[in-house]
Amino acid sequence: MAFTRATGKHRRPSRTARTTRNLAGIATLAASGVVATVASPALAAAEEPAPHDTGLHQAVAIGDALADRVEAQADAQQAAAETAAAQARAEAEAKRLAEAAKKKAEAEREAKERAARDAERKRLLATFVAPVDGSYVSTPYKASSGLWSSGSHTGIDFHAAYGTPVHAVGAGTVVEAGWGGAYGNNVVIKMNDGTYTQYGHLSSIGVTVGQTVMPGDQIALSGNTGNTTGPHLHFEARTGPDYGSDIDPIAYLRAHGVTV
Known part of the structure; x- marks a missing residue:
């Protein structure tokens, strides 16, 4: 004598069990020649998610969407950080070049002033005047x-x-x-x-x-x-x-x- 496990008043069959029964029904109907009239409703019923499966799928879908948003936000933040870092490097390089140009200009100016002073000093050193102005x-x-x-x-x-x-x-x-x-x-x-x-x-x-x-x-x-x-x-x-x-x-x- 064979025994089958009752599903119980508050227990729904598993998705695997339900799917297996649906496939068996489809096979029986096909053998009897009435698959054309009843197969479609049976298949439609098999494809509809059970209330229990619908909640799980929704949770997975929401989790995937949330993960996508978090990843997209992280990518955007990384891109912004990379852009800011590149801008900071560019600004630092521009500042370095400006300071170098300023130092070069100052050095050139000082060199010109020094050359002018040296030239004036040489001129003065070579200059002679009378010991008394307007005399004879x-x-x-x-x-x-x-x-x-x-x-x-x-x-x-x-x-x-x-x-x-x-x-x-x-x-x-x-x-x-x-x-x-x-x-x-x-x-x-x-x-x-x-x-x-x-x-x-x-x-x-x-x-x-x-x-x-x-x-x-x-x-x-x-x-x-x-x-x-x-x-x-x-x-x-x-x-x-x-x-x-x-x-x-x-x-x-x-x-x-x-x-x-």
Whole structure:
């Protein structure tokens, strides 16, 4: 005697069981020749999801849709992050290039300014001026007189009233500033070309030993200190710092572009 399991009042057959029974019914109807009239309803009934299966399918469908939305959102966020990162890199590169261009421009500007300063300095170093503005030579070089111990004038005298500004004729360094015996108050400058210039009979001195001077710098005021018969400026050009190394000051100044 065979036993079959009752489905029970509250128990529905499984999808597998239902599907199997539907297929068996279809086969029986086909054998009896009535499949054409009843097969379609039976198949339609078999394809309709049971209430239990419909809920599961809906949950799966909703889960899949939610996963798709989450994935799409993640893709969008990643794309946005990649775009932002690329933009940040581009901005950083643009900033780096701008800073490099700015530094280059500053370096070029500084180089031009330095070159201009160097050129101006070279020009000034090569420039010579008269020791007294708007003056003239009142006593020439090598003039003979008993007023000088050597018997002749070792420099030239420029006409200058007492207290007239006296200028360095060129660029150099002060090697003597003070009393010079017969020269009275005097200043001696070693010029940048290795020669020396002397300024004598000064009423006051405005520079000190070791000081660097440029062409036209005021170094003293004219006077009549030392062996002199009146205020004027005694100017000498020398090959060395000491007395007796004098050279023609007129030729010296003219060789450096000064009209005397």
